[in-house]
Every structure is written in C-alpha cells, then in structure tokens.
Amino acid sequence: MHLKKQREWPQYVVIVGCGRLGSLLAGLLSEVGSSVVIIDVNESAFELLSAEFSGFRIVGDAVEIEVLRAAKTDKADCLLATTEEDNVNLMVAQVARKLFNVPKVLARVFDPRREKVYREFDIETVSPTNLMAQAFVTSIEKKQGDKSCA
Amino acid sequence: MHLKKQREWPQYVVIVGCGRLGSLLAGLLSEVGSSVVIIDVNESAFELLSAEFSGFRIVGDAVEIEVLRAAKTDKADCLLATTEEDNVNLMVAQVARKLFNVPKVLARVFDPRREKVYREFDIETVSPTNLMAQAFVTSIEKKQGDKSCA
Numbered sequence: 031m032h033l034k035k036q037r038e039w040p041q042y043v044v045i046v047g048c049g050r051l052g053s054l055l056a057g058l059l060s061e062v063g064s065s066v067v068i069i070d071v072n073e074s075a076f077e078l079l080s081a082e083f084s085g086f087r088i089v090g091d092a093v094e095i096e097v098l099r100a101a102k103t104d105k106a107d108c109l110l111a112t113t114e115e116d117n118v119n120l121m122v123a124q125v126a127r128k129l130f131n132v133p134k135v136l137a138r139v140f141d142p143r144r145e146k147v148y149r150e151f152d153i154e155t156v157s158p159t160n161l162m163a164q165a166f167v168t169s170i171e172k173k174q175g176d177k178s179c180a
Numbered sequence: 181m182h183l184k185k186q187r188e189w190p191q192y193v194v195i196v197g198c199g200r201l202g203s204l205l206a207g208l209l210s211e212v213g214s215s216v217v218i219i220d221v222n223e224s225a226f227e228l229l230s231a232e233f234s235g236f237r238i239v240g241d242a243v244e245i246e247v248l249r250a251a252k253t254d255k256a257d258c259l260l261a262t263t264e265e266d267n268v269n270l271m272v273a274q275v276a277r278k279l280f281n282v283p284k285v286l287a288r289v290f291d292p293r294r295e296k297v298y299r300e301f302d303i304e305t306v307s308p309t310n311l312m313a314q315a316f317v318t319s320i321e322k323k324q325g326d327k328s329c330a
Contacts, residue, residue, distance in 0.1 A: 031310065037321055050290070050309040055316055108320055112312075136316055140200070156315045158308045159200040160181060162262075165306045166205055166286055170258055171187055 033062045040064055040107035040134070046092040046122050047113035051138065053078035055110060060084045067101045092122045095129065103130040111137040116144055123153040183212045190214055190257035190284065196242040196272050197263035201288065203228035205260060210234045217251045242272045245279070253280040261287040266294055273303040 031054075033039065039062045045052050048070035056068045057080035066085030069092045070076065076087050090097035092111075103109060109126040111119035119137040126132040128151070139145055139155040148155045181204075183189065189212045195202050198220035206218045207230035216235030219242045220226065226237050240247035242261075253259060259276040261269035269287040276282040278301070289295055289305040298305045 031313065033317060033321075040320060043320075051312050051316075054309060054313045058313065058317065110316060112316075134320065136319055138312060142200075154319055156312060156319070158312055159204060161311045161315055162201050162288065162306060162308055163181065163204045163208065165311055166201075166260060166262075167183060167208065169286055169304055169306070170190060170193075170260075170284065171183075 031058065033058050035062050037062075042102075042106050042108075043067070044069070044098070044101050044103050044106045044109045044126070044132075046070075046109065046111045046119070048072075048075040048078060048087075049112065049114060050078065052110070052112040053080070053083075055112065056080075056085060057082040067106075069097060069101055093118055095125060098122070098125060098130065103132060106130070106132050108132065108134040108136070111135070113138070114140075116140050120144070120148060120153075123148065124151050127152055181208065183208050185212050187212075192252075192256050192258075193217070194219070194248070194251050194253050194256045194259045194276070194282075196220075196259065196261045196269070198222075198225035198228060198237075199262065199264060200228065202260070202262040203230070203233075205262065206230075206235060207232040217256075219247060219251055243268055245275060248272070248275060248280065253282060256280070256282050258282065258284040258286070261285070263288070264290075266290055270294070270298060270303075273298065274301050277302055 042065045045056050045068045048068050056066050059066050061082045069088045071091050073089045109132045111123045123135045123137040127135045136154045139157050142157045145155045192215045195206050195218045198218050206216050209216050211232045219238045221241050223239045259282045261273045273285045273287040277285045286304045289307050292307045295305045
C-alpha cells in the first residue's frame with residue numbers, strides 16, 4: 031500500500047497509538063512528505079514503525095493534555111486516534127478538536143453504537159466492524175452473482 | 181446496514197465466531213434469506229445476535245472437525261472465519277476448503293503478513309488493518325484536496 035504523491039496530504043499529523051494501524055499510517059504519510067508525530071504509552075510499540083517513518087516519537091499517555099501539547103497538537107492539520115481503546119480515542123479526539131482546534135480529527139471506534147457520540151463532537155469515526163462486514167459481504171456477493179457492487 | 185434482497189446470496193452459510201463481526205454478518209445474511217449456522221466456543225457470545233437472526237447456534241470449538249461436521253459444513257456454500265485469532269481462522273478455513281470442499285471460504289486476518297499463506301490454500305482474506313488504513317487515508321485526502329479517490 032502506497033499513497034499517491036501528487037495528491038494533497040496534510041502537512042502536520044499527530045497519530046495517537048502505534049499499533050498495526052497507527053504505525054502503518056505513520057509510514058504511509060511520512061512517505062508522501064507529511065510531518066508526523068506518533069504517540070504511544072509503550073516505547074516498544076515504536077518497533078512496528080517502518081523504515082519509511084521519518085517523524086517524531088513521543089512516549090506518553092495522550093489522554094494527558096501535556097502529552098498532546100508536547101506533540102504540538104495545536105499546530106496539527108489532522109489528528110488520528112488509532113488506539114485499541116474506544117474511550118481513549120474518544121477522549122483524545124475531543125480534546126484535539128475542542129481545546130487544540132485541530133481541523134480534522136478521525137477516530138477508530140470498535141463499538142458502532144458509540145459513533146453517534148463522536149459525531150456530536152464533530153469527530154469522524156471509522157468502525158472496523160462495519161468495514162469488515164462490508165468487505166465480507168462484497169466478496170460473497172461477487173462470487174455468487176458475479177455482479178458489480180453498488 | 182442492510183443487504184439488498186434482489187441480489188443472489190449464498191443459501192447455506194457457516195460462520196465461525198460470534199463476536200461483533202460474526203454476529204453482524206449472521207443477522208444481515210438471515211435477513212436476506214440465507215440459512216446460517218453460527219459457531220462459538222462461548223455460549224454467552226450468542227447474546228450479540230440481533231433479532232433478525234433466524235439460524236442455528238452451535239457451542240463448540242470449530243478447530244475440532246466434529247464441530248464443523250455438526251454444522252453440516254459439507255453442505256455449506258460459504259464459510260466465514262471471523263474469530264479474533266488468526267490461527268483459528270487459518271485452521272478452520274483450511275479444513276473447510278480441503279476437507280469439506282466449501283466453495284467459498286473467507287477469513288479475517290489481523291496480521292497482513294499471513295495473507296500469503298491463506299492465498300496458497302485458496303482462502304480469501306480480509307485484513308482489518310489494511311481496510312482501516314485505507315478508510316483513514318481516503319478521509320484525510322478528501323478533506324485536504326477535495327478530490328474523488330482513485
């Protein structure tokens with residue numbers, strides 16, 4: 031997976047959580063020239079970062095405002111909350127949006143029922159459950175009917 | 181999320197794992213008339229099933245061939261391995277494909293590096309990490325460049 035360099039990508043991105051998803055995004059955005067700061071509570075998580083990653087790493091709990099401040103979140107065009115914890119993602123995303131005025135805030139939400147709460151706070155959410163269900167369904171449908179998907 | 185009834189869906193589907201993904205798929209496929217059998221090691225997992233679910237529940241470890249046999253996997257048009265464990269999904273998918281000759285086998289794989297192994301066994305895989313990264317990237321790109329995505 032690679033991003034297209036000719037597209038316009040955010041200049042400064044803060045990523046919270048350096049798991050599989052966070053580390054993948056950090057590498058992809060570094061490759062297209064974004065400045066990336068990635069935050070994780072565990073220093074060992076940074077081992078997942080690819081060779082393409084050229085940004086900064088911060089060890090700390092992003093739920094603490096000081097940690098977000100150290101990441102210069104007020105300068106960020108975009109914050110991506112990618113931890114495994116819906117609660118952490120919700121809290122960090124709210125602080126980024128309301129306190130640091132980050133224009134674009136995206137959060138991973140495992141529990142689709144919580145997506146409504148996020149939207150009220152002007153936070154975009156991505157749900158792995160819904161995405162996976164959609165991918166499974168698309169694949170089943172193709173095989174059976176051999177029709178293109180709506 | 182709903183499936184279109186006028187499309188052709190598999191008649192008989194075995195779903196392994198009744199977590200958020202498995203239970204969601206079970207409900208969606210029941211709604212469009214598929215016969216669904218869902219298997220989970222924990223009986224309490226079936227609480228996630230929606231009111232739309234009209235199929236059978238089997239409590240058992242699908243890694244055991246007898247459990248797949250009890251689910252009449254040999255009659256299935258399709259098996260979906262949706263547990264949280266890549267190893268379980270890989271094993272169940274292989275047995276379904278090779279021993280029970282299920283024509284369509286799909287497995288969730290968290291570790292994208294393992295996808296190659298699955299493909300060698302004629303098993304389709306869906307990786308939440310890649311799907312999520314794609315969804316995040318599409319959203320960032322839209323906002324910044326306001327262009328449609330390739």
